[in-house]
Amino acid sequence: MGDTGNIGGKGNTRTTGTTGTTGTTGKIDHDAVLRARVLLLGSGRLSLWQEVGAYRVLAEVSPRAYLPKLVGALVTQSYQVEDPASALALTEEAASAARRLDAGTPNGTELRRRALGAYERELFAAGRRDEGRAVCAELAAAGAFGRLATVLAEEGRHAEAADLYERHVGSTGGEVSDWTLIEWAGVLDAAGRTERALEVFGRLVEESRRRTAADRGPVASLVWELHHYAGMLLAAGRHAEAAGVRRDALGLLDRLARGGEPVSWSNIQASWVTLFTLSGREDEPAATSDAPLPDFGRYLVHGWSPDVREAWFASVHRLEQRADGLRASGDLPGLLSVHRRLTVRRALLGESRGRPAVAALLPSYDEGVALARRLPGSPSVLARALADRAMFLLAVKRYGDARRDFADAVTLLDDPVSPMSHPTSPE
Known part of the structure; x- marks a missing residue:
């Protein structure tokens, strides 16, 4: 030419x-x-x-x-x-x-x-x-406020992020996606607006209950949401309500263990990994503009900033080295904390590469339970480790095993003086 x-x-x-x-x-x-x-x-x-x-x-x-x-x-x-x-x-x-x-x-x-x-x-x-x-x-x-809300949350400016959600979503009165409700509740909770966070997340739970009752939503997703909601209620001091929500989740796991999902659903594990990640925010240091962290309530592929994502996954090796040192020194509480932070990252790595593989991830959950069993007089720590593993087993459709672990966790939380609180045999 x-x-x-x-x-x-x-x-x-x-x-x-x-x-x-x-x-x-x-x-x-x-x-x-x-x-x-x-x-x-x-x-x-x-x-x-x-x-x-x-x-x-x-x-x-x-x-x-x-x-x-x-x-x-x-x-x-x-x-x-x-x-x-x-x-x-x-x-x-x-x-x-x-x-x-x-x-x-x-x-x-x-x-x-x-x-x-x-x-x-x-x-x-x-x-x-x-x-x-x-x-x-x-x-x-x-x-298009979502990315700004994420960036503010990454820098620890959760109140500003929460204000954005209130302005763009809270005042509309329209339909809001499940993802947005999780993100919104997450920044509200991080900003210390506990009651408003419970209100927003409770809205998600009620909408999921309605869908599940009509077989228009996966039972597993509702279980993950109920488990997270119970944790929020417990942190707010609303123990009786938390116990009721846990029992609801256990009832749904009974149903899944008996007959599985009534309808086949695809790609629902994203809900599990997002809520699991959100539950790990309390174990991390406070985010700042100089040391940003993920917006924990946002799904990995829905807008994590590239620099934050890279730093988050790069931290795996450093935490593994730290865990080795804690294991050698015998610092069991410190090791439990670092191990859970590692497990969250490994779950996200699995999600970033497709779907979590049982062989790759289950050992992390097993070790978490084994470590928690060695910590005397801490039923809530063991309950958390068992519930973590139950939610993962639910994600990979091992319903009977998930129900068993979660039932044990509920027993520990409802009856903290149970013999389960002081096991003598290793996992």
Whole structure:
């Protein structure tokens, strides 16, 4: 097709402002425009780089027609390059172009959100949290508040995150997804707004009860939610209510042990791993802007910041070394705490790689129970370890085993002077 100038040159990641058709004189480079049009009208299949180059040129002379195409192509290309610096430059250009879209551009709002979302993702991956947070605030101003809420929670600013949920979700009175209710309750609880957190999570439980009663929701998910809700009630000092909720969960496990799920469901383990992760927040240090931690109530693939995700999984080796030291020193309480933190991370690693494998994860839960049995006079610690294992066994559909562990946990909590509290034989 002949020389196309700078159109489609691979590696060309310069921003729109520096790759124009007007040059320094302010005049349109009609040859560049013609080459771009011929390239797009040709019969040959273009590479994405060639499309990006052509759209860059034409977006300056026909922005209404070509700016949307440029934004989409830049974002798509950013996912395909391997060099982080190139991906960041592409998304920065996409964000700049998206901000120039006319208010009436078809799908303009979605395009802006997509471009800004890709840009903030690359900023966080590059460790530029302040700039990434600013882009998330820009998205929140346009109604997409979820990422800003996550970023604030990652930095320990849970009250601000909770305020965002109240403003965008709490005042609408409309339908709210299960995921949003978990996230919302999680930041409320972390912000110390205990009663409001119980109200929001209780709403999730009641909606799940209705769905399950009509066979429109998995029984297992309701069990996980009831177990978490009971823990929230217990932490709030509402012991009788917590005991009632635990009994409800045990009744559902009885039902599953007898006949399994009445309806086949796929991909429900995400609920288990998210609630298990949320239960581990109290074992972690406080998050700060300098040392961010995950937004524990948010599912792993629903918006963890790249820098936080990388640091979280990188901490596995450090915690394993710490556990070895505690094991050697005989510090059993310290070892139990670190071991559970490791188990949460291993469960998330399994989720990030697909679904949890029994052979890979069950030993962590078994060890947690064995360690708890060695700690004298601590029925609540053993109950927690047994319940952790029960919820995992439920996730892998070993209903009878899950019911047995959870029944033992309920006995320990309801009757802390039971002989089970002081076992003498190892697990």
